[in-house]
Amino acid sequence: MKAQLIDILAENIQELEKEEIASALEIPKKSDMGDFAFPCFKLAKVYRKAPNMIAEDLTKKILEKNYDIFSKVENVGGYINFFFAKEEFAKQLVKTIGVEDFGASDEGEGKTICIDYSSPNVAKNFHVGHLRTTIIGNSLYKIYSKLGYHVERINHLGDWGTQFGKLIVAYKRWGSKEAVEKNGIAELMKIYVKFHQEAEKDDSLNDEARAWFVKMEQGDEEALSIWQWFKDISLVEYKRIYKLLGMEFDHYTGESFYRDKTQAVVDELNEKHLLVESDGAHIVPLDDYNMAPCLITKKDGSSIYATRDLAALFYRKKTYHFDKCIYVTGLEQKLHFAQVFKVIELLGYDWYDQLVHVPYGLVSMEGGKLSTRSGNVIYAEEILHESIQKIYEIIEEKNPDLEDKETVARQVGIGAILFNDLYNQRIKDVVFNWDKILNFDGETGPYVQYTYARCASVMRKAGDVTIPEEIDYSVLTDDVTMNLLKDITRFPEVIKDAADKYEPFMISRFAVSVAQHFNKFYHDCQINVEDENVKMARLKVVSITMRVIKDALALLGIECPEQM
Numbered sequence: 001m002k003a004q005l006i007d008i009l010a011e012n013i014q015e016l017e018k019e020e021i022a023s024a025l026e027i028p029k030k031s032d033m034g035d036f037a038f039p040c041f042k043l044a045k046v047y048r049k050a051p052n053m054i055a056e057d058l059t060k061k062i063l064e065k066n067y068d069i070f071s072k073v074e075n076v077g078g079y080i081n082f083f084f085a086k087e088e089f090a091k092q093l094v095k096t097i098g099v100e101d102f103g104a105s106d107e108g109e110g111k112t113i114c115i116d117y118s119s120p121n122v123a124k125n126f127h128v129g130h131l132r133t134t135i136i137g138n139s140l141y142k143i144y145s146k147l148g149y150h151v152e153r154i155n156h157l158g159d160w161g162t163q164f165g166k167l168i169v170a171y172k173r174w175g176s177k178e179a180v181e182k183n184g185i186a187e188l189m190k191i192y193v194k195f196h197q198e199a200e201k202d203d204s205l206n207d208e209a210r211a212w213f214v215k216m217e218q219g220d221e222e223a224l225s226i227w228q229w230f231k232d233i234s235l236v237e238y239k240r241i242y243k244l245l246g247m248e249f250d251h252y253t254g255e256s257f258y259r260d261k262t263q264a265v266v267d268e269l270n271e272k273h274l275l276v277e278s279d280g281a282h283i284v285p286l287d288d289y290n291m292a293p294c295l296i297t298k299k300d301g302s303s304i305y306a307t308r309d310l311a312a313l314f315y316r317k318k319t320y321h322f323d324k325c326i327y328v329t330g331l332e333q334k335l336h337f338a339q340v341f342k343v344i345e346l347l348g349y350d351w352y353d354q355l356v357h358v359p360y361g362l363v364s365m366e367g368g369k370l371s372t373r374s375g376n377v378i379y380a381e382e383i384l385h386e387s388i389q390k391i392y393e394i395i396e397e398k399n400p401d402l403e404d405k406e407t408v409a410r411q412v413g414i415g416a417i418l419f420n421d422l423y424n425q426r427i428k429d430v431v432f433n434w435d436k437i438l439n440f441d442g443e444t445g446p447y448v449q450y451t452y453a454r455c456a457s458v459m460r461k462a463g464d465v466t467i468p469e470e471i472d473y474s475v476l477t478d479d480v481t482m483n484l485l486k487d488i489t490r491f492p493e494v495i496k497d498a499a500d501k502y503e504p505f506m507i508s509r510f511a512v513s514v515a516q517h518f519n520k521f522y523h524d525c526q527i528n529v530e531d532e533n534v535k536m537a538r539l540k541v542v543s544i545t546m547r548v549i550k551d552a553l554a555l556l557g558i559e560c561p562e563q564m
């Protein structure tokens, strides 16, 4: 109907292009100001008349033509307010939002996006900071897939570097096979801490560790088999978390995957005269760009984080032919990515502008007990289980007869954490407050899921009905219903906007807004009534809302139980 309105305006205002008209059209804050308003201020210059005079003349002209899509057209203070014929408008809205896979598009057809996310550091615990990259990255994957992109989900494990030399030394001195097998990462963390304590007193341990890492880089069998074992043990724990979250990756190509690919990077940097020696190390100076130099090789010749990221980029470009490569990490890695992207540009590759760093803020517990930067002390797995447990207790108390309580508790408990992580702009810090996160009435995951379950319950109560293709649209013309329908129409724009800005929070806000509009509708408009016309029309609204809520939550990685 907006398109029709634009056509009508274009017909009556020859002086403006359609695009100008479209961008000028406004949606009034209050519905008593119409469905759309057209401001006439810009036309004052063209017509050399006061805007309110122009609005008055145009309104008259339009009214004379008796277009049947309007129920009312009026001019108020330089604006023309358009009220659509309600029944027709309701019909158009239902037709628009009632389609299967509403919100999907093909803008990404034939295009590939690499998303590098999660990427925990082997032998270290998976903390809440890694949980955030995992949650945000997964949501971006869903959003881009919805827009038709092909997405490669890459887990760039931190599985290479000097820390493994230290771990090998620590294991050989103080470790035991049984303890590592039994306690996994916790044990590896323990001996790693021990290493640092001992190395304070005896610096030769550091030399020993460096030597072991050099051995690893040279392919020493013993070194590599211990390292591989640490990695396998760590992966068991990480995969347990991914399973709990219902998330998967296409590639677990960590830093070690590039160990035979870094020399080529060094050679190319040399050929293009970008590499400079500095104290035995090799760097790419970036002073001209107000950045610290990008370190490429250390004194002992070993590669580092940035070298492996450069090698990874060449590999990904060659293998996946990406149109965009996105990195989701904490804000503290901003400089690192700026340096890596700059080096790609200096090497002369025009695709440097396809590289995007998507940073996020810190996670802390309310009361300021913990922050990820200082200690990485909040373990993701514990938080997830605690959330599930808390939801389980709420269910036990409020709805003890619910079927399959474990599954529902998992869906809602996990959903609550995901939603909380995705409810604000990425860059904002996330504060954990259990009362807020798990509140069924707040702007939370459980609230939206509960609304979905409410829709499902209405449908169940209605029994075995088939909602007819054409319903009585006049039933839906009240403000509350129309506001719900109009709100839902935003879905495609919201998805597009979330993708363009790498901001899943736009989807969560949308989901809450739809849930709120629905709950008003549920409260004001009785659904299961005698009158079949009314009942069918309203059930149609319920079924559409239900699907859109489910689809929106799916974009965040959240499941919807049918009963709660």
Ligand code: ARG
Binding pocket: 116, 118, 119, 120, 121, 156, 157, 158, 309, 327, 328, 329
């Ligand atoms: N392992 C790193 C960390 O835990 C994140 C890796 C991000 N991805 C990358 N390609 N550098 O901080």
